[in-house]
Amino acid sequence: MVRVVLLSARYWPAEDTLMKRMLPVMGNMAGLPQAILTFAMLDIFLYNAYEVRFIPLWIVAVIVMAAGLAVLGMFFFRVIREARRLRAKSRQE
Secondary structure, three states: OHHHHHHHHHOOOOOOOOHHHHHHHHHHOOHHHHHHHHHHHHHHHHHHHHOOOOOOHHHHHHHHHHHHHHHHHHHHHHHHHHHHHHHHHHHHO
């Protein structure tokens, strides 16, 4: 495990790259399906134990996917704006 950490520190992107800010977002996108599955398990457990449902699973899935789309869209536009700024800066030099 220590070697993996050392290798990741060795090959960490430079400070001025666009990937520096995108890597944590890309890593956290795996949490969206896990959030949906967690709610599904909670829904199944509550329905089997108490015959109660909070809200339908498809509504939760749509809400989580819409939130993920909004976050990804926000980062996408930030990266595009940063790339244009860097391109304009390199053309001036």
